[in-house]
Amino acid sequence: MSTTESRATSTPPTTTESRATSETLEDYTLRFAPRSYRRWTPAVVATTALGGIAYMADFSIGAGIGLAHGTGNALLAIAVAAVVIFATGFPLAYYGARYNLDLDLITRGSGFGYYGSVLTSVIFASFTFIFFALEGSIMAQGLKLGLGLPLWLGYLVSTLMVIPLVIYGMSALSKLQVWTTPVWLLLMVGPLVYLVATDPGTVDRFLSYAGTDGQGGIDTASVLLGAGVCLSLIAQIGEQIDYLRFMPPRTEANKRGWWTAVVMAGPGWVVLGALKQAIGVFLAVYIIAEVGADAAPEPIQQFRGAFDAMLPSWLVVPLAVVLVVISQIKINVTNAYSGSLAWTNSFTRVTRHYPGRLVFVLVNLGFALALMEADMFSFLNDILGFYSNCAIAWIVTVATDIGVNKYLLRISPLRPEFRRGMLYAVNPVGVIAFTAASGLSIAMYFHALGDTLQPYSPVAAAVIAFVLTPLVAYVTKGRYYLRRTDDGLDEPMLDADGNPSAVTYDCHVCHQSYERPDLAACATHDAVVCSLCLSTDGVGDHLLPAQPPLA
Known part of the structure; x- marks a missing residue:
């Protein structure tokens, strides 16, 4: 031909x-x-991808862990989760950027099969609307403080405002993320630098904070519980890949910039994420005496307290609201965009009918709005702790198939495949590993195997997926x-x-x-x-x- x-x-x-x-x-x-279509430079793609992690949830997550378990346990939990996320995110980011595929298409040929990966697409779509709802809740808190809007109306505003921005995909998002990132960085880092420079005692109070669970020193269970919450963010690599798939071809002329962009905007997102979680602990400890333990995890309260120490009173609330709104827009256009991709992929494969991505932008936003109206912020850590077991099992399974089955054992085909007809409907390698890992870890999380093992559910999810993925591939001889x-x-x-x-x-x-x-x-x-x-x-x-x- x-x-x-x-x-x-x-x-x-x-x-x-x-x-x-x-x-x-x-x-x-x-x-x-x-x-x-891939006409952007590696630097623009990387900046766009990193702009999508401007979310405020990290501050809440870090604060929640720190207030419950103390600063020492929180920092260790954040570090453990960051190492796992970086290690699993690297092979996925490389595959997405090298072969220009999103994570769903990668998952199809990395152990799950054409229809088997529908399960993980739904999990990823759930990730996007859970975190959209979380960020929307944070924005609604800011609008209530700054403008007096009731929370229900703030939820609606934070949902509707992203629709015009997300309709045109990468073309519009690249401009939004590039132009808003410098302002966001200045507003986020400035207060922290000022507090540390003008009041060194804040660092001592931060480091000595013991938490409310009464443990005091370093406690393994507390570290693992905190790491489990942080690991709920492991699926963020999927949103990074939704941008990295638009990387230009790698050549001898651009390979240094290409690799830098892939590492920084791929697994490297977690470095900034971990830093934000640590800042969340710092700011929560700083304001807890003033606002109380219930309000301290709210980013709007954290930055209002920080800005109050360095700015005139009339400027404090408006600037805190601006920071929250910019952050919410930057991440929630990504959540809405990535969620629409995941839902559309799943629906089209199952029904063999393509209704258009914009339909699922609205579907995803509908789920997120329902969660916000149900006040998900009040039980945030419970949702994230449960969700992390599924997310860890999925990401570790795919990363292991790429790193071990493809490159080490050579059982899995090295080049990714995603086309219908080229793949089996279901590949037992990924499906069995994922189902066993997520099922057992969820049972542990809900105390089905006893209270002692409950904190170890995220560890179980990772270990079981890592062991079973090459084991099932070896037993089936890679024939599926x-x-x-x-x-x-x-x-x-x-x-x-x-x-x-x-x-x-x-x-x-x-x-x-x-x-x-x-x-x-x-x-x-x-x-x-x-x-x-x-x-x-x-x-x-x-x-x-x-x-x-x-x-």
Whole structure:
């Protein structure tokens, strides 16, 4: 087959196909991000990705752990979680940036199968609306303090205001994140520097704070409980990859900047995240005597107290509200965006119908608004502690499949695969490892195995996933990864530099032009079909037959 084909024009695309290929709005929801669209530099992609972690939840999470267990236990918990998140996030970020796929597409070929990864897509979508609700609650607290808005109205405002910003995907988000990041950094770091410089005693009070659980010194159970809450953020790497998939090809000329961007904006997000959690502990201890333990975890109260020490009284509340609003917008456009990608992926695979990404922007926001109105902020740590078990099991399973099964044991195919027809529906490697790890750790979290083991649920989730992923792959001999190894096209998938090929073909179903990694030969026509049309093929007319197993 030739490497290029003239575009067919005889049959116009259907309404569904037109929606799916309107990439300005859909932002490559279901597929590989082509080179023709990836026009940003590594620095811009990294800045956009890091702008998405401007959330205030870290301050609340750190404060909640510190107030309960003391500063020493909190700092150790934050450090333990950061190491795990960095180690698991690195292979995922590399794969997303190198092969220009989001985490759902990576998960499909890294142990879960085409339909098996629907389970993890729902988990990731849940992550986005849980944290949207958390950030929306924080913004509503700021609007109540600054403008007197009742909380229910603040929840609604924080939900509706992101819709215009998230509609146009990466094109709009890159501009928003780049321009707001300097202001956000100044407002966040300035008060901390001022307090430490003008009142060194704040550091001593911070370091000596013992917490309310009465433990006093370092306690293993307290550290692990705190780490479990922090590890609920492990799925944040999925949102980072939603940006990193738009990285330009890696070449000899740009490889230093490329790697710097991938590490800093990929697993490196947790460095800034851990710093914010530690600052949250510091500020909560600083204001606890004034506002009490119930209000101290609220970021609006933390920064109001910090600004009050360095600014005229008339400027304190407005500036604190500005910081909260900027932070909420920066993260919640990302939450809404990434959630819409995850829901759309899941729905389209299950129903083989593509309703458009914008439908699921509204679905995700609806779930988040319901959580806010239910006052999720009051039981934040319980939600995050439970959720972290599922998130850890998923991320560790995929990271282990890439790092161990692909690169070390060579059981899993090295190059990622995401196209329907090329993958088995379900791969037992990831599904078994994830189900066992999350199921047992959740049982531990709810004291089903006794009070002594309860704090160790996040450890159990990580260890079980790490052990079972290569074990199941070895037992099954890796036979359930690929349904086919040949997609029927002679053109190589990768170019001479190892980047996804930019050679284009026209899909004979929707008559759109796609780059090589997005296509496969059609089973019933002497032509090619794109991954979008494969996903929505209701009768399997275009799918190549399974290859017979190797002897």
